[in-house]
Amino acid sequence: MHLRARLAQPARGRGQLAAGTPVLPGLIVSAVVLVGLCGGSGMIWLPLLAAGPALAATTNRPRGVVWVGLFAVVLGAVLGARHDVPGRELAAVLSALVAVTLASGLASALRGRRERVLAAVRSVAETAQHALLKPVPQTVGPFRVAVRYSAAAAEARIGGDLYALVSTPHGVRLIVGDVRGKGLPAVGTAALVLGVFREAAYDEPDLPAVVDRIERSLARNLGRDDFVTAVIAGYRDAGHLEMVNCGHAPPLLVRASGGVVAVDPAHPAPPLGLRALSGEAPGLQKVPFAEGDQLLLYTDGVTEARNEGREFYPLAERLARHVGDEPERTLTALHDELLAHVGGRLHDDAALLLLQQPATSGPYDGTGHGPAGR
Known part of the structure; x- marks a missing residue:
């Protein structure tokens, strides 16, 4: 291990x-x-030497910019002397080249500072995520x-989609929302929903009480026009899932025998935060979930993703x-294909959570700690 690290250090240095x-x-x-030497007229090509330090400002630190500028000034002086460029004209061109080098060095320093600030912001964003x-x-x-999650603002790393899955004394419980x-x-609303869910999932014996x-x-805490669509599900007894759908896209159920079906809500309910407007309480739905079955929960950033032909994914x-x-x-295959479908950049947050009950999982003890007898 130490030998490998020592061998890797020179490679990293290079x-x-x-x-x-x-x-x-x-x-x-x-x-x-x-080109100036071969072209026979050095004065024509001398101003193009400024392209060197200007380009270095976009890719290198100030020290590198200065070295490129000095290199350009020296070669420019040699080129001007070789073609007998008048001293006053050569001095003017070289002075302009020095000015471009200094300005490029300053631009490089400012760029480096912005990159450090951005790196710090990204680090904070990752911690928050x-x-x-x-x-x-x-x-x-x-x-x-x-789980796969992609924020539309890739630089921010986090967005308005949310998910959580916890093992509780009342069974496994999960939420996916938008x-x-x-x-x-x-992001603040998502943090509020997840905080309440994680606490209620442990405290409340019944899933509707969590909702x-x-x-x-x-x-x-929400404004009048704010709301959250979500699917809250739980697995307490072997053989079926409990589910409450609050205005969210229907999960996709993959049967072990084959086929993909959408789990449409039997009792449609308004999104979270809008119950006072409708007065309707969400109903509990029980979905058969046998060994080998899989359930995919997702947000509309997936199904509403469009390609160049405006076709949905x-x-x-x-x-x-x-x-x-x-x-x-x-x-991984779905996420990679989704990014390819939209050309590499999502325009909305997208979350995918896939739940699978292996065929060898055995009977579940209902405590949230795993199959019975383990």
């Missing part, structure tokens, strides 16, 4: 040296000088689980094509 060396700007300066969207283990209770809107207000806790919290069709015995591999 990589850092190559990254910090202004190779391309130096080649451009050399190419301009070569891990606190808000805690990593889901590959195995929870009797289930194998995989906050209306984007930006920091949506009621979230609804009451949102009613106190056909999630159910692609799920049937890629589904397998490993949830992680299935979601």
Whole structure:
């Protein structure tokens, strides 16, 4: 291990040296000088030497910019002397080249400072993401689980979609939702929903009571036009899932025998935060969930993703094509294909959570700690 680390250090040093060396700007300066020597009229080509330090400012640190500028000034002086350029004209061109070098060095310093600030912001965003969207283990209770999340603002790393899956004394419980809107207000609402869900999932024996806790919290904290669509599900007794759908896209159920079906809500309910407007309480739905079955929960950033032809991403069709015995591999294939469908950049937050009950999981003890007898 130590030998491998020592061997890797020179390689990393060479990589850092190559990254910090202004190779391309130096080649451009050399190419301009070569053209000037072959062209026979050095004065015409001298102003193009400024391209070297200007390019170095976009890729290198100030020290690299200065070295490229000095290199260009020296070669420019040699080129001017070789072609007998008048001293006053040569001095003017070289002075302009020095000015461009100094300005490029300043631009490089400012760029480096912005990059450091951006790196710090990204680090904070990643920390916030891990606190808000805690990593889901590959195995929870009797289930194998995989998650994929992509924020539309890739630089922010977090957005308004939310998910959580916890093992509780009342069984495994999970939520996947989508906050209306984007930006920091949506992130704040997502944090509120997840905090209430994680607490209520442990405290409340019945799934509708968990939903009621979230609804009451949102009613106190959300604006009049704000809401959250969500699917809250639980697995207490072997053989079926309990589910409450609050205005969210229907999950996709993959039967072990084959086929993908949408789990439409038997009793449609308004999104979380809007119950006071309709007065309708969400109904509990029981969905058969046998060994070998899989359930995919997702947000509308997946199904509403469009390609260049304005065609929506056909999630159910692609799920049937890629589904397998490993949830992680299935979601990787779906996520990669989704990004290819939109050309590499999503325009809305997208979350995917795949739940699989392996055929060898055995009977579940209902405590949230795994199959009975283990």
